[in-house]
Amino acid sequence: MASIKDVAAEAGLSVATVSRALNGHPSVSPAARHRVQAAVESLGYRPNAVARSLRTDQTRTLGLVISDVMNPYFTELARSVEEEARALGYSVVIGNADERPDLQDHHVTTLLDRRIDGLLVSPTDGGSPGMLDAARAGTPMVFVDRWIPGVDVPVVRSDGRAAVRDLVAHLHGLGHRRLAIIAGPAATTTGRERVDAFREALGAYGLSLPGAYIGQGDFQAESGRRATERFLDLPEPPDVVFAADNLMALGALDAVRARGLRVPEDIALAAFDDIPWFVHTDPPVTAIAQPTRDLGRAAVRALVERIAGRAGESVTLPARLVVRRSCGEPGRSGGSGGSTTESPSSVRNRPTESPSPVRNRPTESPSPVRNRPTESPSPVQRSTP
Numbered sequence: 001m002a003s004i005k006d007v008a009a010e011a012g013l014s015v016a017t018v019s020r021a022l023n024g025h026p027s028v029s030p031a032a033r034h035r036v037q038a039a040v041e042s043l044g045y046r047p048n049a050v051a052r053s054l055r056t057d058q059t060r061t062l063g064l065v066i067s068d069v070m071n072p073y074f075t076e077l078a079r080s081v082e083e084e085a086r087a088l089g090y091s092v093v094i095g096n097a098d099e100r101p102d103l104q105d106h107h108v109t110t111l112l113d114r115r116i117d118g119l120l121v122s123p124t125d126g127g128s129p130g131m132l133d134a135a136r137a138g139t140p141m142v143f144v145d146r147w148i149p150g151v152d153v154p155v156v157r158s159d160g161r162a163a164v165r166d167l168v169a170h171l172h173g174l175g176h177r178r179l180a181i182i183a184g185p186a187a188t189t190t191g192r193e194r195v196d197a198f199r200e201a202l203g204a205y206g207l208s209l210p211g212a213y214i215g216q217g218d219f220q221a222e223s224g225r226r227a228t229e230r231f232l233d234l235p236e237p238p239d240v241v242f243a244a245d246n247l248m249a250l251g252a253l254d255a256v257r258a259r260g261l262r263v264p265e266d267i268a269l270a271a272f273d274d275i276p277w278f279v280h281t282d283p284p285v286t287a288i289a290q291p292t293r294d295l296g297r298a299a300v301r302a303l304v305e306r307i308a309g310r311a312g313e314s315v316t317l318p319a320r321l322v323v324r325r326s327c328g329e330p331g332r333s334g335g336s337g338g339s340t341t342e343s344p345s346s347v348r349n350r351p352t353e354s355p356s357p358v359r360n361r362p363t364e365s366p367s368p369v370r371n372r373p374t375e376s377p378s379p380v381q382r383s384t385p
Contacts, residue, residue: 002043010039061091062303063111063119065104065131067146068219069096071247072275073292074122077145080296081120088304090117097124099185099219105130112139118303122146125187140306144299146189154312156299158290160272161197163319167270167288168201170321171240174328176268180213180238182227182248191219194244194272213238217248224251232259232267240268240327246275249285264328274322284324291317 004022008015013032021028021036028036039045062085066074082092093116095107104121105128111119118140121131135141135153147155171179181198184191199209212234215227224243231238232255243249249271256263263269263283271278274289298315305312323329 002045006043007039007045011035058117059115061116063093063116065095065097065107065121067097067099067122067124073273076292077296080293081300084297084300099124101125101128104128108134118307120144120299123148142299142303154302154314156295156315158319159316160319163288163321164197165201166321172205176239178238179240180231182215182217182224182243184219184244219245221247221251224248225255228252228255243271246271246273263326268327283326285326286324287322288319289322290319
């Protein structure tokens with residue numbers, strides 16, 4: 001295996017000059033840097049990362065602690081982070097907190113012990129002592145997706161309020177008036193923000209959000225199933241269930257199918273956090289999509305700024321509404337396939353359509369949804385991402 005001395009001999013330079021060139025020192029001329037690079041490629045030299053980190057006090061390694069690696073949103077986010085970090089010359093070590101503060105602290109401590117250069121965190125359950133201590137101690141850190149008010153750390157996130165307003169406008173235009181939400185954990189900023197945005201959007205149409213129409217979830221599918229079962233048991237079930245994340249939406253869909261009911265004929269469904277297989281369900285699910293890949297890239301760039309000793313700026317990117325067929329959209333009900341319409345903020349500005357079938361269904365007796373004649377559940381086609 002070639003050594004740095006071999007590289008110096010091949011390039012006709014001193015070991016000190018080669019070392020400075022490999023570490024990006026500005027004093028090395030472009031010509032000398034080119035000779036070093038040619039020698040490195042010719043000899044197949046690979047710098048010893050551990051030894052270099054001892055000299056430069058950098059490991060070129062970032063830590064990423066995400067809330068739930070099983071959630072497709074965080075899986076895509078992690079991939080984007082890794083791609084951008086690699087492009088900037090960094091490696092990434094990932095820890096899965098599984099929505100548990102104790103696991104979050106475990107990963108933060110382990111990563112810091114391994115001398116990472118900086119840390120990306122999607123805080124779970126309002127944060128954890130170890131993570132907060134690291135932030136306050138000056139560890140280069142960036143919050144992504146979620147954040148903790150009062151902690152001086154750059155935040156890279158999406159703003160879903162406009163997309164939620166578009167969703168409510170879309171549902172109102174379809175004739176839906178009883179809208180329920182499956183909320184995320186109240187201890188998380190995203191859990192609180194999505195409920196607040198939904199309530200505010202309903203208020204713009206003179207609609208309320210009664211407590212019975214708020215189901216408490218935990219960003220897991222099972223909580224979505226339980227909340228939807230409770231909605232279906234109400235004397236006056238909602239017209240629409242809006243799940244505040246994709247896994248809870250899948251749980252809601254399972255609960256509806258288990259009752260022998262159909263989406264959207266018996267109850268409509270919408271979700272926050274679009275995922276690839278929403279286009280393969282029957283019907284395809286209307287959802288709010290976050291710019292996940294852009295968020296991952298922006299988070300890495302902000303963290304690299306922090307590592308370099310600069311402030312690093314917070315970044316907020318808009319989410320958007322993707323209209324499919326799960327809410328009784330005219331001309332889109334039933335079946336799989338069909339077109340997908342993406343609407344940033346223009347849903348409420350579309351030309352007026354003919355009255356939707358939801359508004360004009362024959363009046364039914366006020367019996368609960370669970371007492372309607374049982375119909376065979378429509379199959380759900382899922383594809384592995």
